[in-house]
Amino acid sequence: MTDNTHSIPAGAPPMPPASDAAERAAIDQSCRRPVLFFFGSALFWLLAGTFFAIVTSIKLHDPEFMNRAPLPDAVRFQTGEFLRANPISMQDVGFLTFGRFRAAHLNSVAYGWATSAAIGVGVWLMARLCRVPLRRPSLVTAAGVLWNIGIAIGIAAILAGQSTSVEWLEFPPYAALILGTAYAIIAIWAVDMFASRKPGHVYVTLWYVLAAFFWFPWLYASANILILLKPVQGSVQAIVNWWFGHNVLGLWFTPIGIGAAYYMIPKVIGRPIHSYYLSAIGFWSLALFYSWNGGHHLIGGPLPAWVITASIVASVMMVIPVVVTAINHHMTTRGHFHMLRYSPTLRFVVFGAMCYTLVSLQGSSMAIRSLNEITHFTHYTIGHAHFGLYAFFTMIMFGCMYYIVPRLCGCEWRSAYLIRLHFWTAAYGIAAMVAALTIGGLVQGLMLADPAKDFLGEILAITKPYLVGRSLSGVLLSIGHVVFAYHFALMVLQLGRREGGPVYFNPVEGEARP
Amino acid sequence: MTAAYIILGISLVAFGAMAVTALVWAARAGQFENFKAGSESIFDSGEPIGEPTDLFPDVDRAKLAAVASRAAKGAARP
Numbered sequence: 001m002t003d004n005t006h007s008i009p010a011g012a013p014p015m016p017p018a019s020d021a022a023e024r025a026a027i028d029q030s031c032r033r034p035v036l037f038f039f040g041s042a043l044f045w046l047l048a049g050t051f052f053a054i055v056t057s058i059k060l061h062d063p064e065f066m067n068r069a070p071l072p073d074a075v076r077f078q079t080g081e082f083l084r085a086n087p088i089s090m091q092d093v094g095f096l097t098f099g100r101f102r103a104a105h106l107n108s109v110a111y112g113w114a115t116s117a118a119i120g121v122g123v124w125l126m127a128r129l130c131r132v133p134l135r136r137p138s139l140v141t142a143a144g145v146l147w148n149i150g151i152a153i154g155i156a157a158i159l160a161g162q163s164t165s166v167e168w169l170e171f172p173p174y175a176a177l178i179l180g181t182a183y184a185i186i187a188i189w190a191v192d193m194f195a196s197r198k199p200g201h202v203y204v205t206l207w208y209v210l211a212a213f214f215w216f217p218w219l220y221a222s223a224n225i226l227i228l229l230k231p232v233q234g235s236v237q238a239i240v241n242w243w244f245g246h247n248v249l250g251l252w253f254t255p256i257g258i259g260a261a262y263y264m265i266p267k268v269i270g271r272p273i274h275s276y277y278l279s280a281i282g283f284w285s286l287a288l289f290y291s292w293n294g295g296h297h298l299i300g301g302p303l304p305a306w307v308i309t310a311s312i313v314a315s316v317m318m319v320i321p322v323v324v325t326a327i328n329h330h331m332t333t334r335g336h337f338h339m340l341r342y343s344p345t346l347r348f349v350v351f352g353a354m355c356y357t358l359v360s361l362q363g364s365s366m367a368i369r370s371l372n373e374i375t376h377f378t379h380y381t382i383g384h385a386h387f388g389l390y391a392f393f394t395m396i397m398f399g400c401m402y403y404i405v406p407r408l409c410g411c412e413w414r415s416a417y418l419i420r421l422h423f424w425t426a427a428y429g430i431a432a433m434v435a436a437l438t439i440g441g442l443v444q445g446l447m448l449a450d451p452a453k454d455f456l457g458e459i460l461a462i463t464k465p466y467l468v469g470r471s472l473s474g475v476l477l478s479i480g481h482v483v484f485a486y487h488f489a490l491m492v493l494q495l496g497r498r499e500g501g502p503v504y505f506n507p508v509e510g511e512a513r514p
Numbered sequence: 515m516t517a518a519y520i521i522l523g524i525s526l527v528a529f530g531a532m533a534v535t536a537l538v539w540a541a542r543a544g545q546f547e548n549f550k551a552g553s554e555s556i557f558d559s560g561e562p563i564g565e566p567t568d569l570f571p572d573v574d575r576a577k578l579a580a581v582a583s584r585a586a587k588g589a590a591r592p
Contacts, residue, residue, distance in 0.1 A: 020559045200555065203552065226518055229517070266553070266556065267567055269566060279553075280546060280549075342570060343569055
């Protein structure tokens with residue numbers, strides 16, 4: 001509470017007794033420390049992950065980049081031969097190699113950035129929707145510290161060559177144990193928070209957030225036990241791997257992103273969700289279909305045909321929750337699209353929600369065998385992954401942060417220009433990246449399917465410009481990230497705007513409005 | 515493989531049971547009864563329906579009032 005009073009201009013009337021606005025300000029203030037900690041550490045890992053990403057991306061079209069010795073032309077694409085020829089130089093820079101940097105990128109953005117941001121947004125949404133101040137805020141902060149220790153150890157282990165080489169589970173078991181413990185604390189806290197909510201309606205966002213807090217620890221524990229601690233044998237490992245890999249997206253990032261959009265869009269516009277009935281169908285059909293989707297990563301693999309077919313069917317069934325959500329978000333925003341000019345939160349969140357529809361329909365189509373034959377193992381899939389995790393999820397997280405941070409810090413964002421710069425670098429950057437990888441991937445896939453094409457001479461040469469394009473789009477995204485991290489740091493240091501007091505989260509002014 | 519069977523058992527039985535429990539609880543608690551009140555539960559007297567709650571920091575008050583009235587007109591449309 002104390003910090004919020006700074007924003008009241010001198011001479012303003014004293015804060016009124018517990019009104020809706022004052023109660024909401026108290027709830028927001030109770031989230032201040034843990035949520036800002038999760039957001040701050042999320043942005044740190046976003047910057048680290050962006051650095052890993054840029055280096056990895058450049059290495060794909062310029063393998064000599066950040067290598068000690070230039071690679072001879074004849075062995076440019078045959079790293080094994082190069083290793084035998086230059087054992088010492090590669091050992092010196094082993095932690096800079098593609099294999100380690102790519103894993104470091106994936107894990108720092110998926111667990112360091114996206115998951116930390118999702119926990120921060122989820123914690124704040126739970127407090128608002130349970131309509132009680134945050135319970136045990138220091139426990140949540142402690143879980144955040146533990147989570148960051150786990151990530152730091154895990155990334156260091158990957159760079160030191162101790163990756164497990166299982167995609168999405170590269171962290172060695174000792175780091176995974178720390179992460180699992182930290183998340184378990186959050187999950188138990190979430191149950192406690194839900195149990196102590198004020199009586200009344202459970203808003204659809206709360207369903208999504210609570211389900212996500214419940215699903216992720218179950219997924220993470222099951223996958224780590226079945227793959228790292230007591231490994232299952234043979235191709236079952238691949239099933240567990242992709243059951244987990246896809247469910248991190250479907251049962252963790254998606255419900256947090258969609259749930260946040262279900263709160264932010266109506267709240268920012270000031271209009272209830274178009275059809276609450278549809279939102280209930282969307283939630284329960286997502287819960288039913290999504291956990292079956294992982295098998296579509298293994299189309300063509302040595303698995304029982306029914307496993308693949310069941311997962312293709314479930315992937316196509318995902319059209320139901322996706323279209324339901326798309327209709328609902330579009331109809332809520334309809335007639336208010338002019339608000340996109342005035343609200344940073346709405347701009348980011350609506351961009352993310354639109355991309356959710358597009359990327360999900362693309363994903364359903366990619367699960368169909370005839371298209372999968374072309375796109376599997378090409379850059380097309382990488383484009384799809386960034387479409388989902390960046391254009392959908394990350395953009396919604398940015399939007400939520402633009403809404404939440406001023407309410408926690410008690411001051412308004414300093415510069416509208418920096419917000420616009422962040423939005424346009426992010427929007428153009430991710431659009432360019434998805435376009436480059438999608439077109440490049442299709443070209444690559446069609447050529448790979450033709451046995452007459454020469455792999456080194458033709459296919460690699462033709463994909464190279466698309467990879468350069470991807471690196472350039474990454475530079476745009478990096479600019480946006482640095483700008484946002486700087487802007488966020490100003491807010492945390494209490495250097496935001498104060499003149500006239502912030503408009504929306506000041507209870508006194510809220511009361512004063514007619 | 516024992517671990518696999520235990521986890522499979524937990525997943526199928528405990529997880530399914532919790533999902534069913536949640537759905538039954540929601541139905542019994544009346545969560546699916548009044549959709550209109552449900553969708554309006556995030557608004558209150560401090561942040562009522564028809565008022566936007568987020569703007570760029572350089573948007574001035576006059577513009578805010580104009581946006582708010584336009585949003586209110588939009589909400590009033592059928």
